[in-house]
Amino acid sequence: MKAAIIGYGKMGREIERILRERGDEVALIIDADNRQDLDAAHLAGIDVALEFTTPATAYDNIRTCLECGVAVVSGTTGWTDRLGELQALCRERHGAFFYASNYCLGVNLMFRLNRQLAALMNRVGGYDVRIEEVHHTEKKDAPSGTAITLAEGIIAELDAKSGWVNYAPGIAHAANRVERSGDTPADRVEIRSVREGAVPGIHTVTYESADDMLELRHTIKNRRTLAAGAVVAAAFLCGRQGVFGMDDLLEESK
Ligand SMILES: NC(=O)c1ccc[n+]([C@@H]2O[C@H](COP(=O)([O-])OP(=O)(O)OC[C@H]3O[C@@H](n4cnc5c(N)ncnc54)[C@H](O)[C@@H]3O)[C@@H](O)[C@H]2O)c1
Incomplete structure (x- = not known):
C-alpha cells in the first residue's frame, strides 16, 4: 500500500x-x-x-x-x-x-474481558471499581483514551455507575478532574492518572470489596x-x- x-x-x-x-x-x-x-x-x-x-x-x-x-x-x-x-x-x-x-491486540482483548467482568459484577454486587493508568511524562492528555474506553465499558454494564472522573495529581490538563480521590461521587468510576518515566502504558481495573480485591491489568512492553x-x-x-x-x-x- x-x-x-x-x-x-x-x-x-x-x-x-x-x-x-x-x-x-x-x-x-x-x-x-x-x-x-x-x-x-x-x-x-x-x-x-x-x-x-x-x-x-x-x-x-x-x-x-x-x-x-x-x-x-x-x-x-x-x-x-x-x-x-x-x-x-x-x-x-x-x-x-x-x-x-x-x-494493541491485548488491550482490545482486555476491553472485552472488562465488559464481561463488569456484567458479572453487576449481578453479584458488593464491589466498588476504579481504574488506574500509568504513562510516560510526555503524554499530553489525561485520562488516557484507553482508560476512558475501559470506563465506558464499565458504565455500560454496571447499573451503579453513570459516568467517570479523573483523579490526576500533578497533571494540569486533566478532563473531568477531581482534586482528591475522596471527592469521587459513588455513581462515578474514578480513573487515576499517573505520569512517570518512559512507561508506554499500564492499565489496571480494580474491583474491591470489604474482603478482597480483583484486578484486570494490561502492561504494554513496547x-x-x-x-x-x-x-x-x-x-x-x-x-x-x-x-x-x-x-x-x-x-x-x-
Ligand atoms: N491509539 C493508540 O494505540 C495510541 C498509541 C500511542 C499513542 N497514541 C496517541 O497518539 C498521539 C501521538 O502519540 P506520540 O507518542 O507519537 O506523540 P509524539 O508527541 O511523539 O508525536 C506527535 C507528533 O505530532 C506532530 N504534530 C503536531 N502538530 C501536527 C500537525 N498539525 N500535523 C502533523 N503533525 C503534527 C508533532 O510535531 C509530533 O512529532 C497521542 O495522542 C497519543 O496519545 C495512541
Missing part, C-alpha cells in the same frame, strides 16, 4: 519502520513543520493515511484526509468528543475511517505493538468504505 504518515513523533516513526519492513511505500510524511503540505495535491494517489498527532490537531488532519477522499487510520487521543462528527462526514462522503484509542496494530488496521481499511474500529478487525480475524 501507498501510505502517508501524519505526525512524525514516537508513533509515526515506529509506523514508518514497520511499513518499510513490510515493503509498503511511505509516500508522504507530515509533521508540525510542514503541516501546510497536507492538501489534495500531496494526498493524490495515497491509499491510506496514518494519523498520530496531538489532541489539538487530529480533527483537522482527519477531516482534510476525508475531504480529499483518502482513507484514514487515527489513534490520536484526547479529542474524541468530536469523533462522531468525522464518522458522519466519512459516511456522507463514502470514505473510510478507522479509529481506535488503543491499537510501542511497536501499537504501531503494528495501526498498520494492520491500515491494510484492513484499504479498498473499504465505512467507519471501523478494533472490534471489526477482531471479528474479521476469527
Whole structure:
C-alpha cells in the first residue's frame, strides 16, 4: 500500500519502520513543520493515511484526509468528543475511517474481558471499581483514551455507575478532574492518572470489596505493538468504505 504518515513523533516513526519492513511505500510524511503540505495535491494517489498527532490537531488532519477522499487510520487521543462528527462526514462522503484509542491486540482483548467482568459484577454486587493508568511524562492528555474506553465499558454494564472522573495529581490538563480521590461521587468510576518515566502504558481495573480485591491489568512492553496494530488496521481499511474500529478487525480475524 501507498501510505502517508501524519505526525512524525514516537508513533509515526515506529509506523514508518514497520511499513518499510513490510515493503509498503511511505509516500508522504507530515509533521508540525510542514503541516501546510497536507492538501489534495500531496494526498493524490495515497491509499491510506496514518494519523498520530496531538489532541489539538487530529480533527483537522482527519477531516482534510476525508475531504480529499483518502482513507484514514487515527489513534490520536484526547479529542474524541468530536469523533462522531468525522464518522458522519466519512459516511456522507463514502470514505473510510478507522479509529481506535488503543491499537494493541491485548488491550482490545482486555476491553472485552472488562465488559464481561463488569456484567458479572453487576449481578453479584458488593464491589466498588476504579481504574488506574500509568504513562510516560510526555503524554499530553489525561485520562488516557484507553482508560476512558475501559470506563465506558464499565458504565455500560454496571447499573451503579453513570459516568467517570479523573483523579490526576500533578497533571494540569486533566478532563473531568477531581482534586482528591475522596471527592469521587459513588455513581462515578474514578480513573487515576499517573505520569512517570518512559512507561508506554499500564492499565489496571480494580474491583474491591470489604474482603478482597480483583484486578484486570494490561502492561504494554513496547510501542511497536501499537504501531503494528495501526498498520494492520491500515491494510484492513484499504479498498473499504465505512467507519471501523478494533472490534471489526477482531471479528474479521476469527
Ligand atoms: N491509539 C493508540 O494505540 C495510541 C498509541 C500511542 C499513542 N497514541 C496517541 O497518539 C498521539 C501521538 O502519540 P506520540 O507518542 O507519537 O506523540 P509524539 O508527541 O511523539 O508525536 C506527535 C507528533 O505530532 C506532530 N504534530 C503536531 N502538530 C501536527 C500537525 N498539525 N500535523 C502533523 N503533525 C503534527 C508533532 O510535531 C509530533 O512529532 C497521542 O495522542 C497519543 O496519545 C495512541
